[in-house]
Amino acid sequence: MKGVVGGLRGGLLAEPLIFEIGGSGRYAPVVCEEEAGGDGEPFPLQEHLLREGVEGLAEVSEPEVVRHFTRLSELNFSVSKNFYPLGSCTMKYNPVVNERLARLRGFSELHPFMHPSFCQGALRLMWELERDLAEIGGMDAVSLQPAAGAHGELAGMKIIRAYHRERGDGRRKVLIPATAHGTNPASSALCGYEVAEIPCGDAGIIEASQLEGRLTEEVAALMVTNPNTLGLFEREICQVAEKIHRCGALIYMDGANLNALMGVAKPGDMGADVVHFNLHKTFSTPHGGGGPGAGPVGVKKELERYLPVPRLIERDGKIVWSEDFPESIGRVRSFYGNFGVMVKAYCYIRTLGGEGLAETSRMAVLNSAYLRKRLEQVLHLPYRAPSLHESVFDDEDLRHLGVSTLDIAKRLLDYGFHAPTIYFPLVVRGAIMVEPTETESKRTLDAFADAVAAVVEEAKTDPDLVKAAPHGTVVGRLDETRAARRPVLRWRAGEADRDR
Numbered sequence: 001m002k003g004v005v006g007g008l009r010g011g012l013l014a015e016p017l018i019f020e021i022g023g024s025g026r027y028a029p030v031v032c033e034e035e036a037g038g039d040g041e042p043f044p045l046q047e048h049l050l051r052e053g054v055e056g057l058a059e060v061s062e063p064e065v066v067r068h069f070t071r072l073s074e075l076n077f078s079v080s081k082n083f084y085p086l087g088s089c090t091m092k093y094n095p096v097v098n099e100r101l102a103r104l105r106g107f108s109e110l111h112p113f114m115h116p117s118f119c120q121g122a123l124r125l126m127w128e129l130e131r132d133l134a135e136i137g138g139m140d141a142v143s144l145q146p147a148a149g150a151h152g153e154l155a156g157m158k159i160i161r162a163y164h165r166e167r168g169d170g171r172r173k174v175l176i177p178a179t180a181h182g183t184n185p186a187s188s189a190l191c192g193y194e195v196a197e198i199p200c201g202d203a204g205i206i207e208a209s210q211l212e213g214r215l216t217e218e219v220a221a222l223m224v225t226n227p228n229t230l231g232l233f234e235r236e237i238c239q240v241a242e243k244i245h246r247c248g249a250l251i252y253m254d255g256a257n258l259n260a261l262m263g264v265a266k267p268g269d270m271g272a273d274v275v276h277f278n279l280h281k282t283f284s285t286p287h288g289g290g291g292p293g294a295g296p297v298g299v300k301k302e303l304e305r306y307l308p309v310p311r312l313i314e315r316d317g318k319i320v321w322s323e324d325f326p327e328s329i330g331r332v333r334s335f336y337g338n339f340g341v342m343v344k345a346y347c348y349i350r351t352l353g354g355e356g357l358a359e360t361s362r363m364a365v366l367n368s369a370y371l372r373k374r375l376e377q378v379l380h381l382p383y384r385a386p387s388l389h390e391s392v393f394d395d396e397d398l399r400h401l402g403v404s405t406l407d408i409a410k411r412l413l414d415y416g417f418h419a420p421t422i423y424f425p426l427v428v429r430g431a432i433m434v435e436p437t438e439t440e441s442k443r444t445l446d447a448f449a450d451a452v453a454a455v456v457e458e459a460k461t462d463p464d465l466v467k468a469a470p471h472g473t474v475v476g477r478l479d480e481t482r483a484a485r486r487p488v489l490r491w492r493a494g495e496a497d498r499d500r
Contacts, residue, residue, distance in 0.1 A: 014474055015071045019491050022060035029062070075474060077418055079286060083444050085371075087390045087421040087433025088181070088229055090259045090281035091288065092440075095351075098284045098344040107343050112335040116320045122339070123319035127312045129346045130296070136349075136357070137255065137275045138268020139298030143307040144337045149256055151332065152276030152295025153187035153223075158329045159274060159299060159306040160221050160250050161191050166327065171220035171249070177206050178427045179228035181254045193220060200427055204230045204383040208239040215247040225254040226270065227261070229425040229433075231368065231387035234270075241271025250274065250303075258282045259437065260365055260389035263358030273300045284348035285341045294341040308332045363438035364389045367445060371436050374449035378456040382428050390435035394428050403459040403466050405430040410477055411458065411469035415451035 060068070077084075084091030102108065110122055130142040146152040157174070164171050174188040177198045185195045196214065201207045205228065222244050226234040234240070241251050253272035259282045261267070267275045279285055280293035287293075299307060309328040310321040321336075352360060365388050372381070372391040379393035395405040409419030409432075421433035436445055459466045470476060 015068065015075065017491055018058045018060060018065075018068050019056075021064050021068060022058055024059055026059045026061045026064070028060070028065055079288075082416070082418060083436075083440055083448060084288075084418050085420045085434045085436060085448060086418070087231075087392065087435040088256065088424065089287055089421065090257075090278070090389075090435060090437055092259075092437035094284045094286055094344070095348070098347045101347050102340045102343040107340070110339070112339075116318065120319060123312060125346050126336070126339075126342055127314070127319045129342055129349070130312065132346070132349050133277050133296055134298055136258075136262055136266070137277065137298045138266030138270075138272070139275060140301040141304040141307060142277075142296050142298040143311065144294065144296045144342055145308045145331070145333045146276065146295040146297055147333050147338055148280070148293040149181075149254075149276060149278045149295045150183040150187060152278075152297045153183060153252070153254065154190055155295075155297045155308060155329065155332045156252050156274040156276055156299075157187050157191040157193070157221070157223075158332070159297070159303055160252065161193075162306040162327065162329050163250065163303055164220055169248070171218055173216075173218045174220055175211075175214060175222045177224060177228065179204065179206075179225065179230050179232075179425055180223055181225045181229060181256045182424065184223040184225070184254060188221075188223065200228075200230070203385055204228070204232045204427075205234050205385075206236060206240055208236045208243060211240065211243050215243060215249070217248065219244075219247060219249045221250045221252050223252045223254065225256060226267070227257045227388045227390075229257075230383055230392050230427070231257075231260075231390035231435075232383065232385055233388055237270045245271065256281065257389060260361055262361050263354055263356070264361050268298075268300065273303060274298070279341050279345040283345035285344050292338045292341055294338045294345070296337075310336070360438050361389075364436075367436040367438060367440055368434075370442070371434060371445050371449060374445070375434065375452055378453045379432065389437075390433060392425065392428050393432040393434070395430035395432065398456070398459050399430070401459055401463045403463050405432055407466045407469065408432065408452075408455055408459070411455045411466045412451060413470040414472045415454065417448055417451050 079091055079093050106121060110119055116123060126144055130144060133142045134140060143155070146155045172194055173196050174193040175196050175198055176184050176188065177200060179200045188195050198206060198210055198214070201210065206224065222240070224234060224237070226237055228234060244251055250273040251271050253267040253270070253275045255267065255275050255277045258277060262282060274297065276295045276297045277283070278293070278295060280287045285293065297307070305325060305327045306329050307325070308331055309323045309325050311325060312319055313322045349357065368387065368389050368391060372387060375391070375393060380396040382392065382394055382396070395403065395408065398404070398408070405422045409422050412419050423431055424433060425431060455466060468477065
């Protein structure tokens with residue numbers, strides 16, 4: 001990447017590579033612990049690991065190193081600084097106090113092999129969190145072990161498979177609506193099931209009549225996301241669940257969009273037998289950046305015995321681990337799950353309480369409704385039914401100009417906004433999926449809507465400007481296919497002047 005240290009390009013720092021900074025003979029002094037007044041000795045390296053120097057290594061001073069990496073960190077797009085309108089992702093701001101509580105020494109320094117008698121506080125927190133999530137989801141029991149949403153799906157489908165196998169029932173198919181969450185088919189296939197897609201009706205939801213002729217003795221389950229990925233509530237879910245149960249199959253409800261329901265409606269009351277919870281979307285762990293996440297799975301009573309082991313039980317007033325569940329699907333995660341995420345979720349739930357969670361969902365729906373009303377004035381809305389926490393638009397009104405969804409997303413970067421989710425769900429051609437969450441102010445939503453309107457107007461008056469965007473970012477438009485298949489991940493001597 002070409003540029004001058006501290007220089008600006010389109011209002012953003014154009015930071016060069018560290019190999020392009022500094023000069024011959026520059027270095028940062030190394031102070032060993034002994035010289036700094038400490039009692040310890042520097043960690044000794046064996047002689048065969050030592051070398052005189054490294055050819056081509058950047059030679060920089062301490063200020064240059066600190067400033068370089070500080071500037072790089074400031075280029076990161078984070079929810080602490082910016083609005084993420086990513087649909088289906090629930091990229092909301094999460095209370096910093098919960099991060100602080102998760103770092104309390106009694107939590108952060110707890111070893112997973114610690115004897116239960118010495119960590120009753122942590123175990124009690126997990127025990128109570130299981131019950132809180134069960135109440136929120138309308139389930140009878142919960143395992144905190146799965147490490148993420150898709151992992152929770154996998155555990156849930158393994159539970160469904162164990163349920164049918166115990167009955168000697170060799171069911172082979174899982175029904176998945178076209179509007180379900182994207183990982184559902186993979187989770188089913190990993191459990192050995194064939195996937196049969198149910199197309200969404202004209203209203204964008206599953207209609208009970210669509211199941212006629214599909215509900216055979218081969219069907220093991222229906223996997224459904226509610227609200228679905230169009231942001232629409234599955235109004236016929238109770239009728240659908242009745243039909244599914246009548247043929248001996250089960251309902252798996254993906255909890256990815258629980259931010260629209262928590263405290264207001266329970267998946268278990270809709271007929272769900274299994275549900276997973278995305279703690280890293282809904283319950284106060286920042287979503288994205290590669291983790292960590294957590295995807296606890298909840299089940300109805302008849303499926304409880306299949307939950308992963310070890311499980312927490314109460315014995316003589318103490319919370320202890322038990323593996324005495326012979327019908328369990330076994331362990332699905334090393335140790336017991338991502339504990340730090342559980343602490344934040346517990347604090348979030350206990351701080352808000354039932355009515356606070358309900359108000360959170362209502363505000364998420366209200367923000368989405370407001371933003372939808374603003375955006376539908378400039379973007380095409382393929383499904384007109386009232387939506388909940390997110391809305392899906394498309395590029396239909398701009399295609400004749402040669403402007404695509406990708407162009408709109410790229411141009412929004414010039415206005416300082418992260419792009420919405422694009423080209424998902426697949427049932428909408430050129431989808432633009434927007435989820436504002438409950439944490440954004442009206443001012444932020446108006447600024448985003450104004451930016452979208454400005455981009456659409458540019459598409460009509462100067463489409464080439466939009467198609468060549470972004471113009472003001474540190475890196476211009478990339479060849480995204482080549483970037484994914486042939487990424488440049490390391491610097492090599494002689495390539496410092498190459499434009500990255």
